[in-house]
Amino acid sequence: MPARSERKQVDQALDKALSDIAHERTAMNGFGFVQVVTRKIRPSLIATIQADPEAAAARLLLRRAEHVEGAGTTFIEAHPAVVAALRSSWLDELQKRSGRPVRLSENPSLALSAGNAQIVER
Structure with missing residues (x-):
């Protein structure tokens, strides 16, 4: 005490x-x-994720894609709702940070949180 x-x-x-x-x-x-x-000045992180799970999954996927290493094209595969939530400005920023072009692919059999990013040959 x-x-x-x-x-x-x-x-x-x-x-x-x-x-x-x-x-x-x-x-x-x-x-x-x-x-x-x-006093709470903005919604909590949990409330933000619950309000727009597709955009939250898109941001997380972009973060993963940013950390993929290698030469080539960043290939992102995700649920169509996640791909739709990806803003062009976010993709432009990923391209600028990684120095690689980005290619998207929709896969409706994936869960919202199951998107992946990898480097592929151009």
């Missing part, structure tokens, strides 16, 4: 660190825990 002086130091440090943020804070409990609550 933290000593009274340690609790006071933590309280002062929290006050200083959170002075610019609207928040509520509980007192430190016997285990040394403090709960800080702030």
